[in-house]
Amino acid sequence: MNKHLIITAAVIMTAATAAAQTLIPYQSGNRWGYKDASGKVIVNAVYEAVSLPADGYGLVAGNVDGSLKWGIVGQDGRTVIEPAYDYIDLYNEGMVAIYKGPVHNSEEGLYMSGGLWGYMDLGKPGEEFKLLFDAAGPFVDSVAWVNCVRTASKRQRRTMPIVDKKGKPIGENIIFGVSGTFSMEDMFLSEGGDGPVIPDGAWVLMDRSGNALTDTDAPYQAVGEFKEGLAWVKRNGLYGFVNNRGTEVIPAVYVMVQDAPGSRPSSLLLHPESGAVRWVMNDKGQMAWIDSEGHVVVDFTDFDGKVSVFDTVNENMWDY
Amino acid sequence: MKRFFAYISALAAVTAFSFCTLKASAEEPDSAMQYRRSSLYSFMVSHPDLKMDDEIVGAFMALETPDKYNNHDLSIKCITAYSKKEDLRREVEAWFQRNDVAKRMVSKWFMRNKVTGGFDPSLVMERGLYGATAMDIETAAQSRRGIDALGDKGYEMISNTFVIVNDITYVDHEKNADIATGILSIIGGIAAAASDDENNIVTGLTTLGAMVSSMIAGFTVRVNSYLYQLEWDDRTADTFYNLYYYDKPATDSASLAAFAADTAIAAKKAAYEADDTTFRLKYVGEYVARSAKPVLRGLYNPEDVFRKVCARAIDNNVMELQKKFDQFKVKVPLFSTEPLMARIGMKEGVTAKSKFEVLVPVFDEATGKVRYNRKGVIRPVAGKIWDNRYMASEEQATGSELTATTFEVVSGMNFTPGMLIREIK
Numbered sequence: 001m002n003k004h005l006i007i008t009a010a011v012i013m014t015a016a017t018a019a020a021q022t023l024i025p026y027q028s029g030n031r032w033g034y035k036d037a038s039g040k041v042i043v044n045a046v047y048e049a050v051s052l053p054a055d056g057y058g059l060v061a062g063n064v065d066g067s068l069k070w071g072i073v074g075q076d077g078r079t080v081i082e083p084a085y086d087y088i089d090l091y092n093e094g095m096v097a098i099y100k101g102p103v104h105n106s107e108e109g110l111y112m113s114g115g116l117w118g119y120m121d122l123g124k125p126g127e128e129f130k131l132l133f134d135a136a137g138p139f140v141d142s143v144a145w146v147n148c149v150r151t152a153s154k155r156q157r158r159t160m161p162i163v164d165k166k167g168k169p170i171g172e173n174i175i176f177g178v179s180g181t182f183s184m185e186d187m188f189l190s191e192g193g194d195g196p197v198i199p200d201g202a203w204v205l206m207d208r209s210g211n212a213l214t215d216t217d218a219p220y221q222a223v224g225e226f227k228e229g230l231a232w233v234k235r236n237g238l239y240g241f242v243n244n245r246g247t248e249v250i251p252a253v254y255v256m257v258q259d260a261p262g263s264r265p266s267s268l269l270l271h272p273e274s275g276a277v278r279w280v281m282n283d284k285g286q287m288a289w290i291d292s293e294g295h296v297v298v299d300f301t302d303f304d305g306k307v308s309v310f311d312t313v314n315e316n317m318w319d320y
Numbered sequence: 321m322k323r324f325f326a327y328i329s330a331l332a333a334v335t336a337f338s339f340c341t342l343k344a345s346a347e348e349p350d351s352a353m354q355y356r357r358s359s360l361y362s363f364m365v366s367h368p369d370l371k372m373d374d375e376i377v378g379a380f381m382a383l384e385t386p387d388k389y390n391n392h393d394l395s396i397k398c399i400t401a402y403s404k405k406e407d408l409r410r411e412v413e414a415w416f417q418r419n420d421v422a423k424r425m426v427s428k429w430f431m432r433n434k435v436t437g438g439f440d441p442s443l444v445m446e447r448g449l450y451g452a453t454a455m456d457i458e459t460a461a462q463s464r465r466g467i468d469a470l471g472d473k474g475y476e477m478i479s480n481t482f483v484i485v486n487d488i489t490y491v492d493h494e495k496n497a498d499i500a501t502g503i504l505s506i507i508g509g510i511a512a513a514a515s516d517d518e519n520n521i522v523t524g525l526t527t528l529g530a531m532v533s534s535m536i537a538g539f540t541v542r543v544n545s546y547l548y549q550l551e552w553d554d555r556t557a558d559t560f561y562n563l564y565y566y567d568k569p570a571t572d573s574a575s576l577a578a579f580a581a582d583t584a585i586a587a588k589k590a591a592y593e594a595d596d597t598t599f600r601l602k603y604v605g606e607y608v609a610r611s612a613k614p615v616l617r618g619l620y621n622p623e624d625v626f627r628k629v630c631a632r633a634i635d636n637n638v639m640e641l642q643k644k645f646d647q648f649k650v651k652v653p654l655f656s657t658e659p660l661m662a663r664i665g666m667k668e669g670v671t672a673k674s675k676f677e678v679l680v681p682v683f684d685e686a687t688g689k690v691r692y693n694r695k696g697v698i699r700p701v702a703g704k705i706w707d708n709r710y711m712a713s714e715e716q717a718t719g720s721e722l723t724a725t726t727f728e729v730v731s732g733m734n735f736t737p738g739m740l741i742r743e744i745k
Contacts, residue, residue, distance in 0.1 A: 052618075160619055163537045179620035186621050265378040267366075267398035274395070309365070309401040309411045312418050319395040320427040320434070 022075045023053035034058055034073065042077040054091045054177025057122065068103075072096065072122070080125050087112055089158065090138035090187075092178040094122050095208065097136045099155070111154040111189045119144070121208070131210050134201060137187070138178040140226045141244040142208050145184070147201035148219060154189035154197070184225050185261065195261075198222060203233075205246045213246025220252075224259055230277065230292070232260045241278055243292070250294045254280040266305035270297070274319055279305070358480040358650070359447070360389035361425060362634075363396075365412065365487040367403035372490040372626075376541060379626035380488065386638055388650040388668065390447055392481055394424055403489060409546055412485055413603070416548075421483070422599035423592075425550055426560065429478055431568075436579065437589030438568025447477055476690055479552040482648060483601055484641070486634055487544040491610060536614065536625045543630075544608040545637035547648060548601040556598055564592040604648065607640040609633065618714030631710035639669040643743070651679065651692075651740040660698055660727040662741055665706030669743070670725055672702045676741040678732060695739060696732015700725050 023034040028045035034053070036042050043050075043058070048068060051059035056075040061068045062083035071083035072091075081088070087099040101115010116132040119139075135153055137145040147153075158175040188196035202219035204212050214220070223242075224232040230241045233252055239260050240252030256263050258278045266287075270276035276289035276297035286300040298316055307313055364380045366373050377398055385391035399415060401408055416422065430439035566588055569579035579585060611633035614625050642649045652664045664670055676699070679692040704726035707719035729735075 158620075160616055160621070161537060163616055169537055175620055177620075179624065181621055181623045181627070183621065183623065264374055265381055265398075267377075267400070268395055269381060269393060269397040270395055306368070307396055307399045309399050309408075309415050311399070311415070313396055315434075317395060318419075318424060318434075320424045320432055 022056060023058045023073075025050045025052075025058075032060075034077075036075075042075065043073050047083075049174065051174035051176040057091055057176070059088055059091075059174060059176040072125075080122055081120065086115060087157065089176065090136070090178055091122075091176050092138040092140060093142065095119050095139040095144070096122060097138070098128065100132075104154070106154075106189075108189050108191050109156060111156050113152065113154045117146075117155075129210060131206075135187070137184055137223075137225070138182065139208065140178070140182075141229070143205050143213060143226070143244050143246075145203050145223045145231070146206050147203050148216075149202040151199040151201050153199050153201070154191075155187055156189040156196075158186055182225055184223065198261075205242065205244075214242060214248070222261075227259065228277070232257050232278075234260065239280070241290075249292060250278060250280065250290050255283050256281040264305060267307045268303075268305065268317060270319070274298075357388060357390050357447070358482060358648070359392035359429075359477070360385055361392045361394055361421075361481075361483045362386075363393075363483060363485050364398045365408065365485060366398055366400050367489055368400050370403050370490050371492060372539070375622075375626045376488050376490060376630060379623070379630040380486070380634075382627055383631050383634070386635065386667075388652065388664070389482075392425060392428060394421070394428065401487075408487060409603075409606075412546065413601075416483075416601055417596070420596060420599070422550055422601045423595065425481055425483070425601075426478070426552075426599055429481070430565070433568050436568055437566075437585070437592065438579075439565055440568050444477065475552065475557055478550065478557075480647070481550040481552070482604075483548040483550075484638065485546040485548070486637070487546070488630065488633075489542045491540045491542050536616070536622050539614055539625055539629055540611045541629055541633055542608065542610045543633045543637050544606060545634070545641060546606045547604040547641050547645065549604050549647065551600045551602050559598050564588055564595070604645050605641065607637045607644065609637055609640065611636075615715050618711065618716060624711070628711045635667050635710060639667065643669060643745070649742050651742045653738050653740055654678070654735060655724070655737055657735050657737055659701075660729065660735065661724040662727065663706070663708075663724045664741070665708035665722075665725050666712070666719065667708045667710070670700055670705050672700060672705065675699050675730065675744050676727065677744050678735055679740045679742060681740065692740070692742075694732075696735060697730040697744070698727040698732075698735075698741065699730050701728050 022036060023042060024037065025032055026035045026041075026045060031045040032047045032050045033041060033045035034043040034050060043060070046062070047060040048063050049061040053075070057080065058073045058075075059070060060073055060083060061070050063069075064083060069083040070085050070088045071079060072081040072088060074080050081096075085098045086101055086103055088096050089099070090097040096119065097117050098120050099112050099115055099117050101112060104111050104113055116134070117136040118132045119129040119136065120127065131146075133146040133148060134150050135147040135155060159172040160175060161169045162171045162173055163169050185196045185198070188198050191197050200221040203221070203223040204216055204219050205214040205223075206212055218235065220233040220235050220242075221237075222234040226244055229244050230249070231244075233240055233242050233248070235252045238252050239254050239257040240248055241250035241257065243249050250257070257280045258266070266279055268279070268289075270279075270289050274289075274297055275291040275295075277292045279287050279289050281287050282300055284300075285302075285304065287303055287305055288296050288300040289298040291297050301314060301316065303314060303317060307317075362383075362385055364377070366377045366380075381397060385393065396419075399412070401411060427439075429443060430441060431443050432439050566585050569575045611629050614629050616625060619625055619628065650664070650668060652662050652668075654660060654662050662676075675697055677697055678695045680695050681690050682693050683690055704722065705719055706722040706725045707717045709717070709720075712720035727741075
């Protein structure tokens with residue numbers, strides 16, 4: 001049995017269905033490359049595995065001295081980064097995260113841990129970021145979260161299963177790009193079916209030049225992805241929100257906030273005209289809705305975020 | 321009040337005016353797309369006693385209003401109920417009544433300020449006057465017909481306001497998921513057995529896939545959609561305009577002081593807030609269906625899957641409700657006549673067998689209302705039906721690369737851009 005059986009299976013469906021993509025994985029023998037929509041070979045099938053394309057780039061794996069090394073090809077077929085890295089991920093806004101270190105295997109799956117992450121601007125391939133981190137998030141709105149202390153975090157390789165028409169899983173797609181639904185939790189390995197385990201770190205927001213935008217003397221123990229310009233942050237066990245300029249617009253003083261791990265979706269949609277952008281919860285379990293400047297729009301109330309069919313909803317919960 | 325009637329007069333007159341100039345106003349396709357849409361408050365019932373409830377609520381809350389409708393959402397988008405409830409519809413209707421939902425929807429139409437109680441017709445204007453210029457409005461406001469034909473367009477738009485209640489339950493495929501997991505474990509076993517190298521990078525891939533697959537490969541939901549329509553008849557409208565409507569005050573201190581001292585306005589405000597009988601939602605009908613198995617192609621994470629499954633299930637129910645109930649059918653403008661094209665597609669249930677009537681709105685001065693005259697019939701061209709279903713492009717579905725559906729003429733002639741099309745049975 002060829003050791004590449006599973007990766008092969010992973011891209012069969014992709015090859016068959018991705019007709020409109022500019023880079024379409026194809027197989028020749030046991031190796032993989034890319035064709036274009038017309039069937040013309042763009043990248044010869046010389047790789048052990050290839051990813052779904054992301055914005056015209058494909059992640060490819062080559063066998064180098066008995067282990068997989070990862071690089072990037074462009075939609076014109078040129079090699080942008082030679083397969084030389086232990087892993088590459090999180091392509092977005094022209095930036096990729098590159099990993100150097102051990103790759104582990106466990107019951108839960110493949111993961112990276114114990115190495116270091118950096119970045120590379122695909123506009124300047126070959127020029128690695130001088131700064132290296134324990135973990136690194138994707139660039140969104142030209143900023144990225146980086147963890148600056150050693151942890152035992154397990155960074156998984158992001159994949160999605162491929163199923164046939166009957167729902168039978170037959171392989172996996174390798175995910176290289178970052179979608180609008182990306183969550184920081186997507187990066188970490190799930191263990192024991194309880195979701196991803198993310199140890200506390202020292203997270204700082206960084207721009208494309210490597211400048212810290214949040215206080216490096218008071219980093220965050222955990223952070224979330226940016227949505228509509230705000231990301232949740234956690235410091236000393238309490239939550240708040242930071243904007244993409246690094247300003248903590250909703251201070252980290254709340255026991256729970258919208259979108260943080262463990263938060264439950266609320267029944268309430270606060271319309272943009274009300275000004276509220278996120279809910280927060282105080283230590284009494286009361287919720288309030290806050291605008292992007294940190295001002296309270298709907299003051300703390302015992303409303304727990306869920307409305308029962310038997311409830312008469314408090315008037316201040318209604319926008320009209 | 322004067323200002324309101326001036327607006328409404330302008331509105332009605334411009335309705336007639338814009339019908340005469342449809343061709344010109346339809347030159348802007350996006351503007352045409354926003355013309356005369358019904359308004360929709362999309363709402364869900366969740367069941368915390370069932371699995372995956374938070375995931376379903378999270379997915380629903382992230383969905384946008386179907387693009388053929390104006391978003392008329394209120395701030396409460398979800399209520400919870402025990403899954404075994406036998407008469408959920410009655411409970412939901414009681415909740416609507418207890419929480420003045422119909423009145424709040426009217427308040428939203430007129431952008432009522434909760435503090436002053438004053439109304440603002442600008443949303444009615446905004447939704448009714450796409451394609452009209454400021455000069456059109458000015459001209460309409462000065463016309464005799466505009467004054468005589470009070471309110472038509474506002475009336476029609478407000479009466480085409482709907483609430484759709486989606487009772488969404490997770491269909492537990494635990495048995496199927498276990499089978500799927502078993503299959504993957506077998507595949508993983510083969511791969512592991514094939515290599516003695518424990519560090520083989522390949523062997524670990526399927527195990528993770530098995531965990532994810534068991535949760536999402538069989539993720540399906542059952543959606544029971546109840547459709548309600550805001551009652552906005554002459555009696556209701558007259559009550560609203562005559563007893564409750566007053567303009568919101570200007571924001572300068574003198575205006576606010578005068579407003580606060582006006583006892584007649586205070587009485588109107590109190591009367592409106594106390595009224596729990598005039599404004600009502602009427603039950604139109606319902607449709608129940610189970611979602612199709614998810615197609616995972618092009619999706620990035622489980623959240624994508626939950627959203628896609630819920631969105632497509634709800635869109636399907638909306639489409640079926642449109643087929644069942646004429647008042648809920650969408651009317652979409654033709655934006656091109658050579659070829660005939662409209663931005664409607666598979667999400668709205670368009671198939672090669674569909675037929676659409678081409679309509680011309682006619683302003684009836686006698687009744688002050690609008691009726692639609694059939695100008696002809698068209699049908700989609702096979703192979704040129706737009707797949708506009710949720711995430712169809714990510715799925716690389718056939719037709720997702722199009723931006724509209726192309727039609728051919730069955731009967732009629734002299735169609736012009738801006739004429740509305742509506743599916744016929």
